Amino acid sequence: MDICVKRVYEPFEESDGYRVLVDRLWPRGLTKERVHCNEWEKAVAPSTELRHFFGHDPAKWDEFRKRYVAELNANPEAAAFVQQLKSPEVAAYPRVTLLFAAKNETENEAVVLQQWLINQLV
Secondary structure, three states, X not given: OEEEEEEOOOOOOHHHOEEEEOOOOOOOOOOHHHHOOOEEOHHHOOOHHHHHHHOOOHHHHHHHHHHHHHHHHHOHHHHHHXXXXXXXXXXXXXXXXXXXXXXXXXXXXXXHHHXXXXXXXO
16 A cells, blocks of 8 residues: 655645545645545544644654654554555555645654554555
């Protein structure tokens, strides 16, 4: 399964496949039609406390990744999300695209979640 990340403010493309918004908060200024996601999995997003800790500060990136992976490993809803991605309905898509709102495209929760999912699905 191909798992990609994409900023939610970028236009929808058919090639995105199954689109999942992975932010805890709805992206500012966007309607459901513009987001065009198959689902919103806020339960797999970082906790409010972790989001506040990180604050998109690059100096905290490594610690944020460690803490977020620990949260994912302890989160039964994250495990359920992995099982959902294995379902025939989702597996029928050639790609899963994790949507995020952060401006930083390389240091955000979707990047961590993408790698975590890839590790879970092997």
